[in-house]
Amino acid sequence: MLLNQFLVLAAVLFCIGVYGVIARKNGVLVLMSVELILNAVNINLVAFSAMTDSISGQVFALFVIAVAAAEVGVGLAIVLAIFRTHKTVDLDQVDLMKG
Amino acid sequence: MLTHAWIIPLIPAISFVLILAIGKKLPRGGSEIGIASVAICFVLALTVAFGWVSRVNDGTPPEGRQSSQSYLITEGHETRPVTEADAEAENGTDAAAHGTEAEATSTDHEAEATESTEATATEDEHGTETSAEGEEGGEEHHATSAVVRDMTWFDSGGFDIRVGTMVDGLSSLMLVVVTLISLLVHVFSTDYVAGDRRYTHYFAFLSLFTASMLFFVLSSSTIQMIVGWELVGLCSFALIGHWWEEKPNSDAALKAFLTNRVGDVGLLCGMIILFFAANGSFDIVRITEMANEGAIRHSLLLIASLSLMTAVMSKSGQFVLHTWLPDAMAGPTPVSALIHAATMVVAGIYMVARLYPVFFEGLSIGTGNINALAIMGSVTLLFGALLAFVQSDIKKVLAYSTISQLGYMVMALGVGAWTAAIFHLFTHAIFKACLFLGSGSLAHHIHSFDMKKDMGGMRKVMPKTYATFLIGTAALMGVPLVTAGFWSKDEILAGAHMLGGGGDGYPFAIVMGLLGAICTCAYMTRAIWYVFFGEPRGKSAEMELHENGPRIVVPLMILAFGSIVAGFVNIPDGSIPWPAKWQLWFEHMVEPTGTYFVATNPDFGHPSFLPWVAVVSFGAIVVGAGAAYLWYWKGLGPHGITERNRFARAGYVVLEKKYGLDILYTDWIAGGVKGPIARAAYWINQNVIDGLVNLVGRTAAKTGQWVYRYVDQGAIDGAVNGSGATASGAGEVLRKTQTGKVQTYGSYLFVGAALLAAVIVVIAS
């Protein structure tokens, strides 16, 4: 019972995150949405870890948190560079290359 | 010599190569090589003929023949067997035919290690049968089998395809005819085409033709016949197109070759059918024997003979496929004489005669009253004769005359008169060559063959040509008793009366033959009038004409002489007083008696001399020639009847024709033939038949263009390029999915993953 609630929460977070990645125009918000998904994953991992009494889920979650930090660092740098060259962070307008 | 006949075609073949190689450097441009080779061939052909005659007469090959061979270049083992054969043959005098045959073949086996034993068995067996049946049948002469000598040409798939020579009366005769005419034409040509820019090539191809023709007539297998058949066609092509700078000439050459190719389809199919019918053999003896014995299904024989008839139709200028022959007159005249009158065009006749049992059984010649071969021949003979009426070109007259005469031969074969056909072939070759060379002699200076425009009154300036031409004409008309044509044509007509179911013979053939004879006389008389009588016109009036030199005149004289005496080799019993030894000598010598021929077939027979036929045909001459004489010389007859009311005339004919030949003559022959019928026939010929031929050609080209444009470049290539374009187009469409917007990509990614998961959950559970 308990587990299901965690899982549903994670699924909802996941979906919100996916929606954000696909629908939001602002690059920074898209990054945040990705973080949402990662956090959904973390909830899952920790919940499962507790349920199965296995430590590796928590370890996994720690790794995810650490890596997410690194990713966001890189991501923000890229968004910054985008802003420099394109004078916008609206991802819809960054479509020079296509086809 | 009979077993060494292979040398004969080899000589002109070598001569061909030699002329091409060194001809231009020789003082006479290579013609000397050609003449020498053909002369040697002629001598050898005579040797073979004498050899055969002796073989028939006493079953023993003549002595001393080796001496004449000693100068020939042969490998040691090639000459030796003959000596042995001779020696052995002397021992076997009692069982003459059998002995000879066996030796001929057995020695061959010694000579040719490659020869299969199966063939030996066949040969021996057939020799035995021949002599046995000969005795039973009580024939007055011994059954004499052909001398066959062959070797493996190639093996393929378990079939032993052989090549060799087959010497019997028929092929000996052909050897003599071909080499004789060829020799005379060679001599004639040295003057006639002198100064021609391709003089050397001309002689080279004459040599090649001679070689091919000799190869053809000596064939021991049908595949070899095909080879020879096509090779003579090639030479015909090359020589018709000799002056290829002018388009009409090359057109004519193409037409000849292509029309012959149409017939060749029949030849190939027919020969293939016979090959399998004979259990996988091209061997002529085997095929004919099996046909004779009824070992081949009748339906197969029928299809084969009908197929082969197509070939005859094209090569021998029979009705429907004859149109190339008049066009072939575009070639030099001596070529016309040699190829398109005397030799090549009779290849079809020869082929039928060679494979006669196939036709005899296949078409039920012995028992029917009508058959395709006879119809084809008789229609051709009349049609050709009618067409000859409206020609103004002397060579075309002769060409149509040739078609008509070939029709006689085919008809003769169709009604079962084998010997008559071959006899006519023989005499026709001589007198038609005489006529053609005569026309060449006439045109030598004026360079025109137009009788109406450029000739006339030439009997005065060219008396020798005139005389020989007249003799040739007489032979063609069949002036009784003295000319060769009479005897041969008479035998055909008699033969048409001989066989057939219920003893009725082939009545229509007789009628057609007589009508043809009348026409023949009339058109030849007309030609004589235009050429030799009246006042000189056109070029012959403008130029100072004189008789030609000896190289032209002497061959003419020889041929004219032949046109008279050639008939006396086959004088039928009871016609004129003639030594019994020489009566039907030709038949005796030429007609095969072995099991590979129909001689033993009870349905087969020989015509006897019928005085009434002779009289009627004489009447035909009188009518035909007389009418033409009256018409042209005397200006008699209803000139201009064609302008009058034809309907009335038709009714008049219907009413009046029973009153007699003169009415028939007036309305039908002089008025009708000269007028509407001949013209209609010519119109049909030029527009319908020839048109058809041309149409076929044009249609093929048009179809080709259509197919190429729409099917090949359109549909097929289009489909291929289309699939390329489709792929490329799909690429263009799919390219649109690459929008450049990262979130579109993101949605693809997620939707893709979700769909995949959904689909696979369904599939995998």
Added chain:
Amino acid sequence: MPASLLAVTTETYSTPVLDWHALAPLVILMVTLGLAIIVDSISARRTSTVLPNLAGLGMLAALIPVLTLAISDDRSRELFGGSFVVDRFSLLMSALFLVAGYVTVLLSTNYIAEGDYHEGEYYFLLVASVAGMVFMASARDLISIFVALELLSIPAYLLASWRKRTQTGIEGGMKYYLMGVFASAIMLYGMSLIFGGTGHTRLVDVGEALHGSFGSEPIAVIGIVLTLVGFAFKVSAVPFHNWAPDTYEGAPTPITAFLSVASKAAGFVALIQLIFVGFLGRDDVVRPMMFILAALTMFVGNVIALRQTNVVRLFAYSSVAQAGFILAPLAVVAADDPAVLSGIVESMTLYLVAYALMNLGAFAVIIAVSRRTGTGEMDSWGGLFSWAPALAVTMAIFLFSLGGIPPMLGWNAKFRLFDAVVSAGTASAYTMAVIMAINTVISMAYYLTLVRRMFVDDAPDGDHTPIKVPVPLVAAMAITATVVVVAGVIPGPLSDLAQSATLAIAG
């Protein structure tokens, strides 16, 4: 919870015995990384040749322990409780990554030095990414796979954005980054589900657990699919491929080569490990998924490639299509047929090696040519044969090899893919083979287009001055071209290598 956690650790903790030999390649790479930072910071001139040489040497040095491990014995070395395994497969793949990294350094030397780029960080990141790949080759645990993936990816995002001052450069990097993190997030979600169901992160345990009751639940299927999607993204399988063309075009060309070869290979390595060690119990899930992905990838990649006018984009789509070919054998995995399994791994391994060689070679030529033309448009390749015959011939070798024409290596490798597919003998296997056959022809069409440009067309401006190719590029081309031709004619050694490498994982 923390108590239990503590309890567990105190009971079972013992200092792990580290097999330094097995870790040596990674250690050497890490040392190189450190050195690179130090050298970069103390070096006065930013355009020295020290850094590239250092990076290159570091990778070559890392190859030494790989070789010594390979010849030491056949035993596979397991570290960290089986999360990190050094076996023949991982060694061969490590070698491939190291060589590819080295060739990338060769490609980069002049490109980076002549452009206005930061050099120190560039090589640092490159080595880091290669280290991630080498790590990936040995990772047999969901966590270590994830970490390895991020270790190779994050530097790669930065490398792809290296031309950050140009609009296209940063755009390509952004797309790669965003799609990358999104895909890895989805993958992680899938991994979390698998972990939840099985309770294990070690692939071997996951595999065993999947055979159990969890294996038959739909949630397992979703977990497997989402996990594999993350790597399908990495190998740019359709419909997860869209980043590739844009990123390839925007990134520095040596990095494009690196991404299309090494990064893709790493994705395949992960896929192979996941599928063969972890997910074999659900081969009925893997088969249809890989069938769909492979077929789609081949068709879409090839067909769009037909319409490309830019050489780099052409190669981007070509690499998409090539990924489809490599995926194809996975469409016939059959848990119960070891012969088929080993055939699949063997052929994929062989093809990865071949593909790396020929694609790197091709990019070397592209870099060399664009040094003169300054553009990637195909028109500028016209008449290459007339002004740079050697380059044209070399390029033709790579192109025909990619198209699978004997006697190039690509032919043999592609044949082995066919071989592996057909060996399953099922109807879908033959269908896949026919799809591959058709796609071989389509792919040949655009490779030929380029060949035609080089050999048949005239130079666009009539300029026939020869081209000067720097030594590192020549070396890269020479190495790859020689191997492509020689191994094509005598394919024995290479396929033996692939065969021995796969025994461990599929055996």
Added chain:
Amino acid sequence: MKDLLNSWGPTAATFLPLVGMLVLLAIPKTEETLAKVVALVTTTSVFVVVVAMLFEFDYDSTGTMQFALDKSWIEAINARYTIGIDGMSLPLIVLTAFVMPFVVIYSWDHFPEPKNPKVFLTLLLILETGMVGCFVAQDLLLFFVFFEVVLLPMFFLIGVFGGDDRKYASFKFFLYTVFGSAFMIVSILAVYFLYAQNVGDGTGTFSLAALSAWGGEGLAKNTGILIFGGFFLAFGVKVPMFPFHTWLPDAHTQAPTQGSVILAAVLLKLGTYGFIRIAIPLLPEAAKWWAPIIGLLAVIGIIYGALGCLAQTDMKRLIAFSSVAHMGYVMLGIATLTPLGINAAIFGMVAHGLITGMLFFIAGSVKDRFHTLDMSRLGGLLLKAPHMGWLLGFSVMASLGLPGLAGFWGEFPALLAAYSPAEGLSEPVFRTFMVIGAIGTIFAAGYLLWMLQRVAFGRPTEEFEDEHIHDMHLTDYIAWAPFIVMIVVLGVYPQLIFKITDGAVVQSLAAITGN
């Protein structure tokens, strides 16, 4: 020497050209004469090796593989370097080795644009390796490799040295062939694994001998038919059979003369050779199912090729289309599945190689001198260049199947065989094919003579009336004379080839004829 030849003869014949190529690569571009000499020496030495084998060949057992060599190649999949020569391949190897030196001689002063002898000759040598390799390979995979290797040099020969439309032509040539062979790969593998399942105890093989001995026994009928279909596509495209032929006219028209000659003389034969060497012996039962289809496509090809010829205005394109028709006869012979037919097919291959090669030589020389092949602008070749004109006439006659020349022995026996196809094939159907094929000979004569008339007869057009046209060069004589001699010799004594092929063909058809 004899032992050396026995084991290494075919290998030498295959790879000598590659050695020559390497030497050629080492020669500087400016040394054109040296390059030519190297190429000539190489091709001649291949010819010498082949002739030596011709003398060593045991003609009493043409059905067994001679000069055989078996070495390991790709052990992982049991593909071996197995080569050897039997009666079926010998004529084609001789043909290949025979054609190449004369092509090089012809090239002496006829280098196509852009004049780059080194590259051109390099390509020729690679091509020779591929072609000879195809004919000696007795391993399916090895054969496939050579089969594909041939593509590359030919692609460049057309693409670099071809005519105006060479892009399109080379592209089409390559893609068509790749298309066919891509399917062949699937078939090859299917055979490999089915062999493993059925007889090999799990071990597959590419050995043609083993696979032929198996002959697809125990396969489901449809499986065999589908596998044969893969081979059919590959070889059918190469032959080319209708409707896969459209690459041929383009390739021929655009290729340089030498390319056309090789294409016609050897390359097309790879397809037909594939049928008789691989497809039929491997899958005799499926072959029977396919035979009527092949026969039908063959006769369609005969008529269709002829119609295509009649529509052409370009001499070279016409000759190219005539190949479609001629290969139709070859395929008809093969479709009969009888020794008679397949012997005829092999003869047809050799004959077509010589004759059409000769025609392309002449067309190339005409183009060289008149700078056009548009037949409406040509004419009077016999006046302008009599020797060449006569040779054109000769070749035309040979090509239309005149008896006494080589062409006839490919054509007529094929028709002959069609009358009585192998057991189990419908006689009425094949007899209809025979008649249609025979009718095709009329068309053949039609378009070829039409071409002869337009090119050689008549007078030159005004355009060329006063232009000096050089008749044959010395190199032309040297290069062409052997072709002509062979055409005549084979025409007069066809046993030269039939004797070699017969035994091998009979053996390869053992499964069908039941011997």
